[in-house]
Amino acid sequence: MIRAIFWMKWLSILCLLCVWSANVYSAKLVFSEEGEVVKELTLGVMKKQLLTHQVSIYDPQYGKDKRYLAFSLHDVMALAYGKSWEGKLCTDVKFAALDGYQAVSSFDKLLEQGGYIVYRDADLPGWELIGRSQSNPGPFYLVWTGSKQTPKQAFPWPYQLAAVDTVEFKNQYPALYPHSVKETTSVFAGFRLFKDRCMKCHALDQQGGKVGPDLNAPRSILSYRDADTLREYIRQPSKFRYTQMPDHTDLSFQQIDSILEYLAYQGKSAKN
Template identity: 45%
Template sequence: MGFGMRCRLWLAASMLFCGGLAVAADARLNFVQGGSSATLSLEQMQARLPVAELAFFDPEYGKPKRYRGFALASVLDLAFGKGWQGQDYSEMIFSALDGYASVSTLEKLGEPGGYIVFQDVEHPGWEPVGRNQANPGPFYLVWTRPEQSTKHGYPWPWQLAKIELLRFQDRYPEVYPAGIDKAAPAHAGFLTFKERCMRCHAMNQQGGKVGPDLNAPQSVVEYRSPAMLKAFIRQPSQFRYSHMPDHTDLSDADLEDLLAYFGHMANQRRLRLNRN
């Protein structure tokens, strides 16, 4: 199905039993490209795509899991049409029902190993996941290779509701560090923010909705010391119970780059305020 075809199939709320396990028949994913949107139901995807049964170690659960789902690339081909990687877009954003949003480059998404799963084979109705013991359904994006982790920029959103093709600077102009060289530390920090932080945090009210905005109304570098920020970002679990994961793999240089990005964005905000 090309992107121009609108999929508007409204199903009565019911349960579809697949191999004896319950699956929500009215589950659907929304796809957005430019000014157009389309919806695919689980039933439509099952009719058009091969279903794979997967078994691998799921880092979100910390143990081996078994799922049924569709290859990510096949879902994207069905929704956006073949050739979506060659279009004039740079990123894709995966949005969850709770406001969590994960941005990934198109290069990563074309790799083998990504699947949108719709069924937990061993736990009808899904096994709860995370600190809040959330239900990850109706759709959960997983990666089967050990190196395809969030630490390497691969999105793992559960409760997946929407997938959007975008040009990053068009969608998030207030997050992009305009006016700096791509070799600058602040640009390296921006890339880290985009891959690691933006899933939960906003910059100038654009981005994630789970955690606080890091530049509005004040930047975190304006009321926290560099040492405190680096310690907290690296291991927030040592300071408080929260949704924020530890980032113990980030080097001192990575953290310095991230603070350089925060500082650049704080300066840009001050310049705008002074002009007004």
């Protein structure tokens, strides 16, 4: 009787492990071009067709050294879009997470070596919880090995990664792009900073990230928050409240002012 109970417990554990393994291997990434799906890759398929790397990095999201099992980002892109993926005519690549976070990166950054799609923590049986909200970063997490390939240098580090889309920014986000502004102006400089730093979480006129509030709809944030408060808040929100929004103390006040100029321009454009 005792032996039968023992084996029943082991069979239950084995079944649970089989279900867990099946779920892990069925985790997938969806790849699109301008919103049109071109490929879906499961972890099982990627493990069969791609070389697995062990990556050791300082992870700025955790604030410590980490080791991961991962695929080269270039290998994944080639498997999804074909060997000539580097020649795709697009300006940006959007990385979408399960929680609504969207990291949009200029295509030239992806051409650099050093990006990896992580599928497992090399030191733990599961994922170590990440961020202020202590989220599970699986099923996939994009990391970079270069010392200058950081989130603050506008390299995408999305966890809970679910989809990749190559896009023409003007077409994908017409409400965010300052169409009538010269690239030499401070407004356009503010747009670039907003694109790199802010739209991961925030939208303008319902285009962009979905984690934070829309900053232009139904009203521009500048219509009910004074510029001085916003300038301080953008630079260091942790001084004001507990929030998922990161500090941007590396930005100068001149750079932050350019973001505010861009938001003011977009607010006026929305009224026209």
